[in-house]
Amino acid sequence: MKLIAIDLDGTLLTAESKPSTEGLAAIRNILSGEDHKVTICTGRARFDVKGIIGEDLSIPIISSNGAAVHDERGRLLNETPIPHPIAAESISYLLEQDVYFEIFCPEDIYSPCGGEGKLQAEIDILVSANPDIDADTLQAGVQTQFQQFGFKQIDDLREVVQAGSPIYKLLIFTYDDAKLDRIRHHFRDQPFVHTTAAAKHTLEIISTETDKGSALQFLASYYDIDMADTIVIGDSYNDISMFQIAGTKVAMGNAVEEVKRLSTLTTRSNNEHGVAYALNTLLDL
Template sequence: MANQMGKYRLLALDLDGTLLNDRSEISETNAKWVKHAVDAGVTVCVSTGRGFVSALPFAEQLGLDTPMITVNGGEIWTKPHAIHRRTLLDSEKVMKLHALAEKYGEVWFWAYTTEDIYNKERWVGDTFSRNWLKFGYYTEDTDILSEILKEIQAWDGLEISNSSPYNIEINPQGVSKATALMEVCRLLGYDMSEVVAVGDSMNDIAAIRASGLGVAMGNAQDEVKAAANVVTGSNQEHGVAQVIQNYVLRS
């Protein structure tokens, strides 16, 4: 049977600010066009900073049984519930990151373990008894945010990004949505040139640069737009559906 697809075989979609609107929903228009892409044989891969548990409902809503990238690439799933690879964040580093968060009283922080999510309101007694994946800071005080950023940029072994202008996300060095996408391509026998990666934040930049077509959302941070090949509509304008219509199913 002739290949109905164009040159792109994998569509990697960020969730917040990308596939999801500002109410954290997948619009009917986005859902419809994702289904068209799947029906045409495109592999649709959820690629998010979220943990598996909070990403899963969206993959299920779309009926996806394909690879997933969660916690910015800290976890790669061959399909929902089937873990392929985890990269842990050293407990000692988590302790240091937590101590830094405590130094700034008003900053919100959170962290994922393989089992759970902890935050400012609920922290663990013993950091070393958990398997950590990611740590994050959030504050709308950008001066404090850049102080924290400056501090942790001086530390070794961390991959630093964000998923909004008001947060900092920390994974183990070398862990990103880009390296995870490369691994997904290796699993599926695809080339990175056959990938369309769509996102809006700093945690999407490496993947956008590494993919055959890197797409920034209309609501993306400026640096993300600068790194992308094309800019699509915002997450309130079904930007993902536009990508599928204009590039994935067009070529």
């Protein structure tokens, strides 16, 4: 038996953030044979994943970049949240930076009221300074961010920490590159959290105990599957930890070079149904 871990954004999802129908069909075909396990391994929240792939597809899910691992029945197997004192410090710092960010918890994604307006203001500044910039692409990025399932807007994000809920990750989204670099530098070499990214203009803060690779190792051990019998398919920086340990590594055609260098195989792009091509043709599963 093999364990196949598939990323979402830039991988199973097209550029429009919609799942590849061919990719989903290939996954269902593999599951019908009962010879292999398939898991989604993503930076998204579990409830967001279920909203995207459908409630009827019963598979284990590694979510929030590995901060939570659920089995195919939805039972929580493992979680590595940010320690609450560190989360509180991090949230206070981000509020001081006047940047848009989200808080991922087990049941909700918390977003600040007025967050969309903050991002629109950044777009307006960019367009004013660079008239040739593609404003539609920037707008599409904002719309995708606010289409996540489980969104809950609140006035004060510090209330999330006060409520005591586990905090899986903090996601920063900004078109201000200087601000993003400053935040990345602030969290560099901290003992309890580290950063990763799945897309341009974003930065994710997670526990140092959290990454996709560690979560994949946990799930493989849970199902008594050797790491040599794991297959990963991905495209971005937050997939690197998986590619460093899996037996077979498939890079999307649109993957960043760092992922391609670690790959065993390269498939077609996400817009060309690369997951289906990898599963059906390259791997012949």
